[in-house]
Amino acid sequence: MRVSGKTPGALGGTGTSGSDVLVIGGGIIGLVTAWRAAQRGLTVTVADPEPGGGAAQVAAGMLAAVTELHYGEQMLLGLNLASAARYPAFVEELEEASGRDTGFRSCGTLAVALDSDDRAHLRELHALQERSGLESVWLSGRECRRLEPMLAPGVRGGLRVDGDHQVDPRRLASALLTACERAGVAFRRTTAERLTVERGRATG
Template identity: 45%
Template sequence: MSRTLAVVGGGAIGLAVAWRSAQAGWKVTVHDPAVGSGASWVAGGMLAPLSEGWPGEDALLQVGAASLQRWPDFGSELGALVDEPLFTSHSSLTVALDAADAADLRTVAEWIETQGYRLELLSRAQIRAAEPSLAPSIRLALLASTESAVDNRALVRALRLACEAAGVAFVAESVVDPESLPADQVVVAAGTGAAALWPGLPVRPVKGEILRLHHRPGVAPAPTQTIRGSVHGRPVYLVPRGDGIVVGATQHESGLDTQVTVGGVRDLIADAQTLMPSIGEYELYETAAGLRPMSPDNMPIIGRVSDRVVLAAGHGRNGILLTPLTADAVVAELSGAPLPEAKNCAPDRFGPTGRAH
């Protein structure tokens, strides 16, 4: 008989864990009152571990790159289940507006090469040829030809279908104590709610606001690749979608607040327009805010914390990127053979994480 598994949390991480576990022979139930409605629904969907890297962040680069390598097969398998494109771009461009940002791009390019990867620096002329809608004031760019982006909402829909096809059951109820669930094993993949479910877990919420813009007739089309930059010290990204662009994202340490602020919308529009002047002619279709589940070192927390409980938490702003690796790591943990690529994500790096009685 199949062993039973309860997955607490129905975002991209929880759904992927449930799907892969069911494929591995587990009888799986997902517990979530509103599947796919949290941070996974608001995310930008960037898969950019290389261009977002920085010297000294070796462990974060390694886990991100390992997950990026899984995405082509993972995405192809899921993409066959939905009647919409899952991938929305297949490269990323990080741009510099001033000399300091340009120096940072050169630093990243040099460091990434020492780690065994390659990013390409583009001149003004090359930038204009690649993305003519970008501002002519951009002086340098870093091209990552292997960094793609996915439609996060299409991903959630595909994962739900994949789970259903694999026989995963869904219970639309909140869980208070994961150890009270009757399953043989339990995976806590509840985003920012994981800290309440496993007291002592160092995961905190960080609010991020995003805009969804629709293209209008006669306006310059969206970039063909993901665009990232910094304006007045504020990071901003433009991620292509079939109907326009996702612009993000602010970052606020504001507890569980998910209200979109006037200031947040103002800054995102102004910064996005600095990178792409014609974006002001797009339709402002949706504003939203989600809560990133951040860990102290910005690394996910994946691993066993008791005989019955495995954590898949603390993914921060990289939840979509790390979805396939996390699913594989949890299935490996459940089988008793932890995944080598996830060794730096072990919960015990923060000290004892067992629940206090």
């Protein structure tokens, strides 16, 4: 959203001045938004008490468009797959811009069944993946343990999805913070208490 001028109380009591874009929330999505806006020549301010904190510090970082497919969400599949296909190039650009490693790994995903209910669920997921034209391989418990020796002896089977990847959210957030700072993004380490809207536009 565009902001201009200085509005008391808009951002923790002090407001912003001269920013083209105000991003409220410095998580992964907020930081990417700020970075991209700054790359396009806009002046950007991010308001967050702890940029790069929050969910980014505890998330698993799964980039699993295939493994995390669910019934009723097939309409999202094309978007998820397209996003996953663009991720390696995004990571490469970010690591070059920040000089930091994001922990991106293209090692695939192994989803395992620990009991008969898990096995039935994964079998259903495998069938859905096949109907959706996705690549996944059903493995026996022994084959799963061959790939991952630390698995429990009782593993009943699993799915190997080579096209699903992962990233380290903590490293990703750190890289985004650095990239934003290098691109000239300003950070207000405070809570946004309210927005001031004038004539249908956020002004502070």
